Amino acid sequence: MSRISVPTTARLPSSLRVNPSSSTVTKILGRLSRASLISVALDWLDEDNLSLATPYLRPDQEDEDDEDDGDFYPPASSAEELREEYLSLQTRKGSKREILDRIITGDWRHGVSLYQLAIADLQYLYDHPTSQKWSAYKIVPLKSPAEDENGEVEPLEVDRTSLCIPRFHPSLFLKSLQAQILPDIKAHYNLDRHKTLPLLILRIFVIDSPYNTPLSLTSTGNLDTGSKTILIAFPDGSPNIFISKPTSTGPTGASESKSIRALLVEGIPKALSLPRQRVTLQSTSLTTRNLEELLDRKGGTRGNAAGGGWSIYADEKVKESPLSTVLPTPPLSDAMEEEEEQGNGEKKRRARPTTEERIAKRAKLVAQARFGDTGKVDDGKGVERVDLVMEDVWKPTGANADDTDMMDVDEDEGETGGPNVRLTFHGSHVFAGIRQLVECGVIDGEEMPGWMTGEEGVTIGAVRNGRIRGHKGSGL
Amino acid sequence: MSSPPPTSPQPPTLDDEISALQSKINSLKSTLALQTSTLLTAPSTLTLLSSDPKLTSQSALHASHLQQTLYRTCATLTLFRVQDPDPNAVDAGSVLGLRIEVVSRAKFLRPYYVLLNRPWTSFPSLSPAQKKWLQVHRHTVPACIPLGGLAARYLPAPDKKGNNTKRRKQDLAKFARGLRREVVRYHARLGTVADLRKAAGLGRGGGGNESGLVDISPADAEVKHVSVEWEDGRTGRLVMGDDGEIVKLVVVGENGRDREAGRELLGGLGNAGMVRAEEVVKRLAGMNGGG
Structure with missing residues (x-):
């Protein structure tokens, strides 16, 4: 941990650890059920994720005897051992509290990384699919900027006759979105594919701090007062995006939550734009908690403009081949x-x-x-x-x-x-x-x-x- | 149960029997329908039927349907009329339907429909011709096809103030042709990506292949960009043009851009921009077949 915090414009790294006793962590983890908590913990301990979710393990040189006294959750010696432990917990009966305590005061006592929080948050979305309120926006191309006689650039207009369908490249999008985020707040991004639906979900976790060091997350309590989570879903094969209503942990007002959404709605089209190919977001007047309905109306299927x-x-499913001579x-x-x-x-x-x-x-x-x-x-x-x-x-x-x-x-x-x-x-x-x-x-x-x-x-x-x-x- | 079961009737076998009979009924029914329509439209039966008015009307119905399917098969762009069920619909609910047939993998898919109405019939300031202008009302075209752009080009809205500064015209034929072209191109691209996967030995259960490719998948909604991944971590992006030609190909390895791999994928067929995607498919298929 560096001793000096320097303001930066970089994003928050996924491996950054948050003090497990902070209210954000308890809130995100506490709303999961026992089964979900175990599956999340197993997900963290997966080979691919282990580098971003390292558990607290017993240092090799220490003896087992020294460790056991007074420690309610003795640290495991390896990730495999811990995985076995959670697998056995899965079959056993018990309370949710037990697992939560084990995670917070035991296996991840040195901190829960932002990546882990993102996974836990998404698990909540899978458990409660209607927990978020989504608004659908259409990505529409803009006309290329033209100068009038005085040399002033005219305001950009929507190009109705354009035949290009905006495309989306996740890593490029994240890079340009980071450039749009103001330097006095920090964000952590996590991209994940939805388990069952054809969606790519981007979770943006924003805190009010110019620093991206662990100190900014622990000492001042920025995390607990001014952190916000916004989910953005990109449906496959469709130039639409769904933006969720921001949820905040601290006592932030409705206006603040609205303004951060407005900022995003402004920033996302800029991040989606490519050189010589600008886009903007258009509201589609469709807001619902049901992602399946959104996908049905704005996804890559045929039903988008043929409802009722x-x-x-x-x-x-209806077969209507012109080669069939049977009277329909x-x-x-x-x-x-x-x-x-x-x-x-x-x-x-x-x-x-x-x-x-x-x-x-x-x-x-x-x-x-x-x-x-x-x-x-x-x-x-x-x-x-x-x-x-x-x-x-x-x-x-x-x-x-x-x-x-x-x-x-x-x-x-x-x-x-x-x-x-x-x-x-x-x-x-x-x-x-x-x-x-x-x-x-x-x-x-x-x-x-x-x-x-x-x-x-x-x-x-x-x-x-x-x-x-x-x-x-x-x-x- | 009224039917007496003969020997050791286990419930599952009885259920199986019922379902087998059901499927037999269904297949016989469809055969009957097929035979009926074939018989009724055959020229030799037509001469025999002339006396019975009920049969002639049936036969006429079948004949007109046959003609419709013939147009649908050959012209692939057909029009039909629909009645909008909404009591408040514009133009008393008359809707013109445009049906676009698509063939993919030697099969006719469910056609795409565009339903058009005339929202300007009751605008007094417009000229009689403009009152008949069409607008897209409903459609089943997927979102990755630029229907909106085509409609704005070929089916513009009339100037409601009546001053025709710009001489705008609607052209339904151009709209339909343009839309059909986009739809067919989209399906052709989808088919090409599937062919590429097949040729590279990917897909269902496909394991080993000579080319070292591990994934080929569409990277955008329009399937114009295709991402290619190799075993050794190299990734590539292939851009397909409107006519199936490979416009661009970039392969990035560990040490920056890997031009060699790009040339290898194209297999000495020339530079990107001149090679067609089908040729790459053939080459990959040949490579795997030989190995």
Whole structure:
């Protein structure tokens, strides 16, 4: 450890150790379950990671007898031994506290490296996939800067006609992002592939200190008061990025957390830009906790601009080869046919369906037509909140009463005479809820406006003339 | 269970039997459908059918579908009409669909669709021609294809104020051709990377190979950049052009740039920029086959 701390612009090294008793470490590790803690510890002890997560081992020259007295967690002599130890802990029963204590006061008593913290933090994301709130941004190319007559550089514009798809190179990106970070804060970066989803996750851990020495992490308590974590996810094969809401450890205000996000949103496009090929980030009005939904709407699949009922065009499972001469069955007739067949099979004496049955069946079919294969309760692709502002001219007909049980309707008198209406939908899967209401016949599926199917893929929007404004050409 | 089981009926065998019968039913059903459509569209049956109106209408249906598939197979760009289910949709919900067929590995993939509508029909200030201009409404084209750029070039929005300072025109044919070209190129690049992997003996269970390559994978969304890795830690970047030519190839080893390895990969076929990716595939395949 160097005795003098010199301010630097370098990033925080992954091997930098943090005092295990600091509240950041206990917070990050403490929220993991027992099983996760053990798997994280085993991950640290993996051959590839060992150099960045060295445990506290017994020095060779010391005798075992000297060591044992008073030490509750006697240090192991080798990493392999420790690995065995944790593997045996995996099979045994016990409390989470035991493992946490063992890590903090035993095997990593000399410090937990930033890399270890990053791994533990990601484990939390795998355990709780909805713990982060992500916003999707689109990476769009900018026009090359042009000078006007006075020699001044005009503000950069989005190049709509560009045919180039921005590309992303992780190490180059990190290098240029470091150049964008202000010198009075320090950041630690960790790139990792998501275990199950086609995502590359970048974890940025920021502390308020101009130094990158261990001292800056231990003595002044910078870590506990002003450290923030931001996750950025890069989906494969898609020029979009997802940025999580920063989480901070200390008593930092909401404004600070907002400003660091704003800084990042400003800095990321600069880091993504290449010479003669600048890019910027555009908000896509899609914010959700569900990464799968984000990947479905903004990933490298076909469904990006074909939501709701249009998803039948994006379904890759449907075989539609032009070489097949068999007459295709229209999408909705399959279900009908099957039901009819079942009816025949059961017994022919079944009476004609009653009016209610027919209405219920019709409602199901309408729901299928409007939502396609989306909006199913168990598809795991739900948004938890949708905010809409109604900008339509108010026509007091009184014919359609809103279902106030599931929406909050804030009505204020607007200046234009009509009330300002804002709709907020809450729930674990908003559009699945609407689909269920259509299926039960509460909402008339045929008269339902298109924005209620979620086909626009936005969670914040303004509705005018019955359509979400500014999204007439979705995906463009 | 109504059917009496003959000898030692174990539940799994019965289930197997049921599933086998189910699959048999399905295959017979599909055969029946195939035979029906073949029979109904055969010229010799058409002359026999002329008396029965029900059968003639069926036959006409099949014939039109046959014609559609013929166009889809040969023209690969076809149009169709869709009705937008949204009651508030522009232009009373009429949507024009564009279907792009893609062939990959000797198979037709699910076509890509672009659905276009006419959002400007109700703008009074526009000229009648401009009211009919199209806009991309929905599409299933993957994000790595510059659909937005093509749409901005060939399907620009009309000037709503009505002053035609710039003589802008929409050209659906150019848009469709341009988009199809991009889609086909993308799939060709994907196929080339797969071929490269195969030729280098990578992929499923592929172990030893003569070339010393350990990984070939696309490095960007468009699959224009391909990263190449060798056993000894050298890494390379290969840039593929629009027509499958190798535009650039850089190999970096321990001591900086390794031009020798780059030349070796191209195998004396010439400099980067003149070699086509398929030639590298052939050379790698020949090397592994010989060894």
